[in-house]
Amino acid sequence: KKVNIIENDQGAGIPLDNLNLHLQDDLQRSGVEKMEKHLQEHTDKIKSKGVQQKDSLQREDGLKQSTKPYFPQAPGEMGRPVRLKKLSPEEQKEVDEGLQKNAFNQYISDRVSLHRHLPDVRDPQCSKQQYLPVSQLPDTSVIICFHNEAWSTLLRTVYSVIDRSPPSLLNEVILVDDFSDMDHLKQQLDEFAVKTDKVRVIRAKRREGLIRARLLGAASAVGQVLTYLDSHCECAEGWLVPLLDQIARNVTTVVCPVIDVINDSTLEYHYGKAASISVGGFDWNMQFNWHAIPEREKKRRASEVDPLHTPTMAGGLFSIDKAWFEKLGTYDPGFDIWGGENLEISFKTWMCGGTLEIIPCSHVGHIFRKRSPYKWRTGTNVLKKNSIRLAEVWLDDYKKYYFDRVSNDLGDFGDVSSRKKLRQDLGCKSFKWYLENVYPEQFIPGDAVASGEIRNKGDASEWCLDSLANRAAHHKPVSMYKCHRQGGNQFWQFSKEAEIRRDDSCLDYSGKDVIVYPCHNQKGNQQWKYNTETLAISHVSSGRCMEMSSDHKKVIMETCHGSPRQQWVVENYKPE
Ligand code: LR7
Ligand code: MN
Numbered sequence: 208k209k210v211n212i213i214e215n216d217q218g219a220g221i222p223l224d225n226l227n228l229h230l231q232d233d234l235q236r237s238g239v240e241k242m243e244k245h246l247q248e249h250t251d252k253i254k255s256k257g258v259q260q261k262d263s264l265q266r267e268d269g270l271k272q273s274t275k276p277y278f279p280q281a282p283g284e285m286g287r288p289v290r291l292k293k294l295s296p297e298e299q300k301e302v303d304e305g306l307q308k309n310a311f312n313q314y315i316s317d318r319v320s321l322h323r324h325l326p327d328v329r330d331p332q333c334s335k336q337q338y339l340p341v342s343q344l345p346d347t348s349v350i351i352c353f354h355n356e357a358w359s360t361l362l363r364t365v366y367s368v369i370d371r372s373p374p375s376l377l378n379e380v381i382l383v384d385d386f387s388d389m390d391h392l393k394q395q396l397d398e399f400a401v402k403t404d405k406v407r408v409i410r411a412k413r414r415e416g417l418i419r420a421r422l423l424g425a426a427s428a429v430g431q432v433l434t435y436l437d438s439h440c441e442c443a444e445g446w447l448v449p450l451l452d453q454i455a456r457n458v459t460t461v462v463c464p465v466i467d468v469i470n471d472s473t474l475e476y477h478y479g480k481a482a483s484i485s486v487g488g489f490d491w492n493m494q495f496n497w498h499a500i501p502e503r504e505k506k507r508r509a510s511e512v513d514p515l516h517t518p519t520m521a522g523g524l525f526s527i528d529k530a531w532f533e534k535l536g537t538y539d540p541g542f543d544i545w546g547g548e549n550l551e552i553s554f555k556t557w558m559c560g561g562t563l564e565i566i567p568c569s570h571v572g573h574i575f576r577k578r579s580p581y582k583w584r585t586g587t588n589v590l591k592k593n594s595i596r597l598a599e600v601w602l603d604d605y606k607k608y609y610f611d612r613v614s615n616d617l618g619d620f621g622d623v624s625s626r627k628k629l630r631q632d633l634g635c636k637s638f639k640w641y642l643e644n645v646y647p648e649q650f651i652p653g654d655a656v657a658s659g660e661i662r663n664k665g666d667a668s669e670w671c672l673d674s675l676a677n678r679a680a681h682h683k684p685v686s687m688y689k690c691h692r693q694g695g696n697q698f699w700q701f702s703k704e705a706e707i708r709r710d711d712s713c714l715d716y717s718g719k720d721v722i723v724y725p726c727h728n729q730k731g732n733q734q735w736k737y738n739t740e741t742l743a744i745s746h747v748s749s750g751r752c753m754e755m756s757s758d759h760k761k762v763i764m765e766t767c768h769g770s771p772r773q774q775w776v777v778e779n780y781k782p783e
Contacts, residue, residue, distance in 0.1 A: 283319030286476025333568035348430030353438035378430035416544035459561035464569035487519035490710035522549025547593030659778025684720035742774035
């Protein structure tokens with residue numbers, strides 16, 4: 208059977224009985240009584256008034272809920288999770304293929320309405336925010352770049368924009384095809400665009416990568432504001448006005464919605480309270496990360512739903528005044544495929560006179576996935592090259608902390624002279640200013656006592672202390688791995704405060720494993736001592752010594768006895 212997802216206005220477009228999904232079950236599991244009641248009321252309203260629905264947060268701005276009728280019981284409605292029943296081997300095959308191609312559950316996405324309703328995820332305090340009338344707001348071109356996106360996720364992104372944006376503010380939706388080869392993204396997509404009056408498709412003539420694809424979109428956009436989205440998003444009710452309002456007040460303000468998580472295996476739409484929103488940071492691997500709102504920022508704002516200053520943005524979802532984006536020199540066109548551009552636009556915005564904010568009353572969902580499903584270029588480390596260009600141009604002397612992370616092996620990163628000139632012509636502030644004023648929480652590795660690998664002397668001295676670099680590795684035991692001299696997961700620093708750390712992650716021992724834990728600056732379980740004569744690394748409060756396990760896999764803590772497996776060579780150790 209073929210699922211008709213093209214004209215999918217009503218539920219999944221196929222009779223519910225034929226769907227092999229745990230519908231009733233999902234309603235009970237996630238909905239509890241509140242959801243059932245909400246759905247019932249919603250259905251009654253639709254029945255009694257045709258399809259018009261009043262939104263409690265509706266204002267004089269033409270904002271209204273999607274007016275499509277819907278089946279409350281349809282899969283994924285109101286952002287509920289969809290789970291599959293036991294599948295036949297053929298169905299399972301289809302699920303697996305979808306996962307393989309997209310790194311999210313396409314099988315489920317294909318069965319969720321392209322116009323599904325979402326709960327109103329805005330904080331109740333948002334109804335008190337005052338926005339300028341629509342007539343005083345700039346209009347926007349929404350630019351969505353994709354390389355081999357699934358049909359249902361791409362179209363759901365587009366429809367969520369059209370269904371939930373005041374028509375007069377939505378100038379156009381530009382779909383930039385970054386040289387996809389999937390069939391449905393060819394003629395079928397052109398035909399779709401022709402049928403709508405707002406959607407345009409432009410196509411890259413070769414694989415450009417998402418950054419140059421975004422520049423292609425910007426070059427042909429006619430709206431006053433550019434709004435970028437990934438190709439697997441869902442804009443929630445009321446998402447656009449709070450973004451444009453903030454730009455209308457000051458064109459140098461760059462704004463991001465709150466990014467809600469759409470689950471990659473159930474398509475559930477998750478959202479949290481305004482107080483639990485995170486702000487963006489970065490580590491010295493030049494990787495973006497999330498943080499709790501700093502105290503200074505909590506004090507600065509009158510309300511939890513006021514615009515939130517953020518040192519960096521995640522990258523994919525934001526609005527920027529088109530002229531301001533151009534003044535800032537858009538993105539470095541030397542950035543290939545993916546990555547680095549999010550930090551570039553963040554640093555530039557702050558350093559060159561603008562402000563970067565997260566707008567708590569604007570929500571957009573994004574399918575977060577655990578791996579990248581498409582091909583990158585082979586032969587070069589694209590992300591590293593982008594990050595080196597970024598550091599060369601924007602980090603001043605601080606670039607050395609990143610270069611340490613890649614063992615100062617810069618390779619060929621191309622020519623950045625025109626980007627440096629751009630920075631100079633704009634008269635942007637220093638990176639030091641940025642760190643002191645915009646991101647004072649950032650750990651600066653400068654005064655570390657040691658930086659580099661930590662190599663064990665036992666069993667041929669081939670084994671190094673190793674961890675996973677990302678935050679997800681927090682609370683995981685640190686382990687041993689063959690030394691590779693590439694920095695990364697084997698890069699450690701001894702801080703003056705006697706921690707063994709990388710960025711915000713510290714080695715922590717509380718009696719069981721040595722784990723990677725957020726640094727707390729309280730010494731305690733995070734205080735270590737290196738003895739340059741015995742080469743022992745000891746834990747101050749327990750008095751035990753770090754030892755490599757006999758299978759070279761684990762780090763164990765033992766009574767100190769000085770055997771080679773308790774001896775460590777700490778690179779660049781220079782005690783004060
Ligand atoms: O070669 C490519 N060409 C493309 O057009 C590679 C990707 N793309 C498209 C792709 O189809 C997608 O729409 O670019 C978009 C981003 O790629 P994803 O979705 O594979 O990666 P991601 O979600 O991890 O992307 C995050 O980081 C990127 C690189 O820095 C971009 O900034 C993305 O926009 C960004 N996504 C978000 O900020 C959403 C929230 C994720 C977080 C944190
Ligand atoms: Mn994405």
